[in-house]
Structure formats: C-alpha cells, structure tokens
Amino acid sequence: MGMTEDPKYYSIKVNWDDDKGGEVSSEGKLGIKIVRPKGDESTPDMYTPEHLFVASAAACFMNSFIYFTRKMHIELKSFECEGTGTLEQVGKSFEITKIEIKSKVVIDSKDLRSKIERAIYLGHKYCFIGNSMKASIAYEDEIIVE
C-alpha cells in the first residue's frame, strides 16, 4: 500500500514536566500532554499512554479506510469511529488484550454500499497499527445512506 518498500521511521520525544506527567512531541507537530493513569484519580483533562495506544489503532483504521475510498474513487459524506481498549492483567503484568472499533460511514447513494463495504474490509486488513498489536481487534461497521 506504500509508495516504496523502504522502512519508515517515527521519532518521538517525551519530556517529564512535573511530578505527574509530561509531553509527547514529534518535531514540527503539536505536542500532547500526558499523565500517568491512576484509575479514577487520573487527571481527567489529560491523555494517558493507554489512550494514545487506542487512538493510534482507531485513527489508523480511519486512514486506511480513507486511503481505499480514494483509490476506488468513492465519495463519502462522513466517517466516524469509536475505539475501546480493554486493559487486563496477563501473568504478572498488564496488557491491552482487546480493542473494539465501531465505525459509522454515511454515503448519499445505496449504489455505493458494496464499494464501501470493500473499502472497510481492506481498511481492516491493511491497518498497520492494528497489525502491530497483540490485541485482537473486533470491528463493527455501520453504513448509512442519507
């Protein structure tokens, strides 16, 4: 799906900024403030590494799906998805064992339905991030004609 087969590198910097958290940044991009998860006491307005992990899977599915709609020349009205990750104890440590992604695609003609289904299927199959995780990813997709 890439233009070339060369490996690609992603560099990220994390700096601790006080006793609770820090900032995740990548050169030239907006930084994201993150905080240590602490059950319900976690600072509610800051992200945790766990949220970034789930966001990476859900956003990668969006990119992968949009890529295939472009390739297949299909127009869509809207796309949204919700990802839920489950963190559980595995042996002595914790792992995100499951990610559920529910998506909703809105199109304006029912003739596009089968093409959209195909783009969704390919979007799942070639989601780089989902394929890089141990967790099983369960997708639930809804196509709405408006």
Place this chain on the structure above:
Amino acid sequence: MSDESHEYNVKVDWSHEKIGYFTVDGKPEVEVASPPEFDGPEGIISPEDLFVGAATSCFMTTFIAFTGKMRFDFNSFSCEGRGTLEKVEKGFQFTKIHLRANVTVESEELIPKAERALELAGKYCLVSNSMKCPVEHETHVTIR
C-alpha cells in the same frame, strides 16, 4: 493498580481529505492525519506517531510509578522513541521500537536505584507489552 480490567474510549472523526480528529470525553481534541510518506500532509500527528508516543510515554509513566514505590526522587527524565515500520507479508507493520532515556538524579547513591526503576519500567510497561514488536531500551543515568 488493581487487577480488575480498565477500559479506554477514544472517538475519531474524519474531517476532510486525509485529516481527522480524535478525542476522549473531557480531553482536548487532537488533529490526526496520514503521514506524508503515505500521501498525508506535513506537520500533523499521525497514528504512527501516536503508536510510538504511547510506548515512549508509557515507559515514562511506569518509571515514575516505580520511583514512587521505591521512594526516591529524580531531577529529570526525557526519552526518545524511534519506531521502525516495515513492509512484511501483510502490508506494513512496526518491527522494532528503540527507546533512549536520560535520567538525572541528585547523588551517586541514587544511580543504582534509578537504573533498577528503569529496568522494571521496561519490563512492566503495559503499552510495550501490548505490541508484537520487540522494544529495546538504552538508558543513561547521570548526576545533576
């Protein structure tokens, strides 16, 4: 942390072209897009950045948790993460993440403690443990 399970909910909304937003209830919206090497725009966080950022920041939060348990203070922590995305049989996949952390402490006797906390953080970082690829750690502890 208790041994019950926890859930993390994230919402993603496509905006236009290859750009969208993700958010979590009560937290700021973050713009996200395909990276430039996959025909996306420059300067916007990509899911690939988030994936590497999740491992890098989890290493930090796990390290902080262990310094708390071991009851010692450190002066600074910074970490650089580099993820390698490579073509495998079924499309692209992350094949390696390399983390390079720098920690400074007040005195000589805190060095082995900080090294131990870094070692435990590498072992118990739950985000790294949730990834298929190996995560390498390179750590430096110095006095400041």
